[in-house]
Amino acid sequence: xxxxxxxxxxxxxxxxxxxxxxxxxxxxxxxxxxxxxxxxxxxxxxxxxxxxxxxxxxxxxxxxxxxxxxxxxxxxxxxxxxxxxxxxxxxxxxxxxxxxxxxxxxxxxxxxxxxxxxxxxxxxxxxxxxxxxxxxxxxxxxxxxxxxxxxxxxxxxxxxxxxxxxxxxxxxxx
Numbered sequence: 001x002x003x004x005x006x007x008x009x010x011x012x013x014x015x016x017x018x019x020x021x022x023x024x025x026x027x028x029x030x031x032x033x034x035x036x037x038x039x040x041x042x043x044x045x046x047x048x049x050x051x052x053x054x055x056x057x058x059x060x061x062x063x064x065x066x067x068x069x070x071x072x073x074x075x076x077x078x079x080x081x082x083x084x085x086x087x088x089x090x091x092x093x094x095x096x097x098x099x100x101x102x103x104x105x106x107x108x109x110x111x112x113x114x115x116x117x118x119x120x121x122x123x124x125x126x127x128x129x130x131x132x133x134x135x136x137x138x139x140x141x142x143x144x145x146x147x148x149x150x151x152x153x154x155x156x157x158x159x160x161x162x163x164x165x166x167x168x169x170x171x172x173x174x
Contacts, residue, residue, distance in 0.1 A: 016089035023090065039093045043085030043100070050100050051078050073109050 024032040054074045061068035077099040084096030099108045 012091065016091050019090050036088050036090070039090065040085060040088060043093055043096055044082065046097065046100050047078060047082040047085060050102060050105075051075075051082070053102075054078050070109070073113075074105060077105055077108055077112070 020032060020036070023035070027035075054071065058068050058071040058075055061071045081096040081099035084092045085100070086096075098104045
């Protein structure tokens, strides 16, 4: 379960190193370091501006009583994009700007929404405690749609209070 994310991080790090070395061979190491620093600073500046706008949109949506679904999605994408931009590297900067820039964020929101929906469908809609797995050819429902289980078996008896069974047999009330 943890192998896939670990492998993705290792592959991303290897790809970042490859791109940095390739760019360094083209333009030199000094300019590569300057480009890395400049892309990080410019990206974090973009995160700051877009983060303020997203926060304002979120506050106004909450104040007006509207469910802030899109605004929360934008805020999450900006936070994730900021984390990607803060990591030194050209590939992570490109991915970060894709999620932060206002013109590409709506596309990123749709793509990540589709990925999340597919993962939820693949999980059989087991996201909540009351949601049940859909039967073959049917629809998923709630616990009220599940047939009742058999009543638990009840064994009637008496409880002895502090004595032995022989003490209770002698006529003491239990």
